[in-house]
Amino acid sequence: MSGTAGTGRVDVVVVGGRVAGASTALLLARAGLSVALVERGRRGSDTLSTHALMRAGVLQLSRWGVLDGIAAAGTPAVRRTVFHHADGEDVAVTIRPRSGVDALYAPRRHLLDRLLVEAAEEAGARVLHGVTVTSLHRDATGRVTGVVGRTEGGARLDLAAGLTIGADGIRSRVAEQVGAATTWRGRTASAVLYRYVEDPGADAYEWTYGTGAAAGVIPTNDGASCLFVSTTPARMRRLRRRGVDRAVDDLLEAAGPEAVVRARDLRPVSAVRGWAGVPGFARRSYGPGWALVGDAGYFKDPITSHGITDALRDAELLATEVLAAHGGDVAQEVALARYEATRDRLSRQLFETTERVAAYDWDGPGIRSLLLRLSAAMGEEVEHLEQLAAVRPSA
Numbered sequence: 001m002s003g004t005a006g007t008g009r010v011d012v013v014v015v016g017g018r019v020a021g022a023s024t025a026l027l028l029a030r031a032g033l034s035v036a037l038v039e040r041g042r043r044g045s046d047t048l049s050t051h052a053l054m055r056a057g058v059l060q061l062s063r064w065g066v067l068d069g070i071a072a073a074g075t076p077a078v079r080r081t082v083f084h085h086a087d088g089e090d091v092a093v094t095i096r097p098r099s100g101v102d103a104l105y106a107p108r109r110h111l112l113d114r115l116l117v118e119a120a121e122e123a124g125a126r127v128l129h130g131v132t133v134t135s136l137h138r139d140a141t142g143r144v145t146g147v148v149g150r151t152e153g154g155a156r157l158d159l160a161a162g163l164t165i166g167a168d169g170i171r172s173r174v175a176e177q178v179g180a181a182t183t184w185r186g187r188t189a190s191a192v193l194y195r196y197v198e199d200p201g202a203d204a205y206e207w208t209y210g211t212g213a214a215a216g217v218i219p220t221n222d223g224a225s226c227l228f229v230s231t232t233p234a235r236m237r238r239l240r241r242r243g244v245d246r247a248v249d250d251l252l253e254a255a256g257p258e259a260v261v262r263a264r265d266l267r268p269v270s271a272v273r274g275w276a277g278v279p280g281f282a283r284r285s286y287g288p289g290w291a292l293v294g295d296a297g298y299f300k301d302p303i304t305s306h307g308i309t310d311a312l313r314d315a316e317l318l319a320t321e322v323l324a325a326h327g328g329d330v331a332q333e334v335a336l337a338r339y340e341a342t343r344d345r346l347s348r349q350l351f352e353t354t355e356r357v358a359a360y361d362w363d364g365p366g367i368r369s370l371l372l373r374l375s376a377a378m379g380e381e382v383e384h385l386e387q388l389a390a391v392r393p394s395a
């Protein structure tokens, strides 16, 4: 089949309909812009994650009215975080109520991403699933002026837009098409194995840091937790030669006795899935007629479980600046440059610390000090978002 999947003109076209893209579309559509959200996958599909949201992300979902749907779907409220360390020290942190947030959540992605897409749609965004963006339109000056896409059946989408936003993940087609330069390049990476396990009643994020390996148990939907183990890509490749189940057991042991004991009685309810590891990066995230958000613009290793929270934060930072430009307060490129500068300022310490955690060469005091640095950086991020909310309470 061929033909047309759509044409027209919008203020903003967003490529990629998961956390970063759906949130950006939601905020822009709520502010009255005409928005199209183009996603190559199916509506409500799942994706790789260990799901843990940090406070800043929960705070935003609460403000945007999306958290109620997450809680209503039975996603467990997480009231504690527990860190187990190789030298025997355990640190338990209770989630303090702040800005209306008294618990963290780790929703499955088929739930979180779907709720965000539905909220964007309710706000007036035109949502197109099953359409892959293949190239960009440009005017005579080289400015990006929209997208060309295709459905699986070969129908063509042609959309003109005042701004094209790439929220299309680490292998972003938009970034590739505009030639977005890499501005930060990481050197370390985690390889991760994870599976869902039966774990009804769990109410804590649990992390264990051992000898060159980490493990975690993250309570998610349907009475299950996501159990993961991680290490360097080289060690993971070696361990996987003896089979994936054996690799999980070996890494639980390396992570420490608490991980072994906690995992022992958890009945698997899914197969083991793997992530081979990709070093973090940041890309130049704006140019004439285009911007990048979420993993497309800035990706860091999943060991610190901050990618979804980053994506939600950056959606709001970007939407704030896009609206400033749309209102005529400032030129689009100046506003977009401010977006990138704020994102980078809030991300630098998180990125550098994550790099060090993903090196897997720490000892007990070393990892504790890295976790404290992360906590300080996350506090700064929450403060920034609270200030944004004070300026634009309706967002």
Ligand SMILES: Cc1cc2nc3c(=O)[nH]c(=O)nc-3n(C[C@H](O)[C@H](O)[C@H](O)COP(=O)(O)OP(=O)(O)OC[C@H]3O[C@@H](n4cnc5c(N)ncnc54)[C@H](O)[C@@H]3O)c2cc1C
Pocket: 015, 016, 017, 018, 019, 020, 021, 038, 039, 040, 041, 047, 048, 049, 050, 051, 052, 053, 054, 131, 132, 133, 134, 167, 168, 169, 170, 172, 173, 192, 275, 293, 294, 295, 296, 302, 305, 306, 307, 308, 309, 310, 311
């Ligand atoms: C193993 C692992 C564990 C993780 N655990 C956590 C965690 O516990 N907590 C956390 O906060 N983060 C975690 N993350 C990170 C988190 O998953 C990402 O940071 C987050 O998904 C980024 O969202 P995004 O919307 O930017 O991109 P993505 O989720 O990658 O979405 C991009 C979307 O764009 C679509 N797309 C791509 N190209 C095109 C195209 N050409 N046309 C149309 N659509 C397109 C894709 O289909 C996809 O749906 C983890 C990541 C990994 C790999």
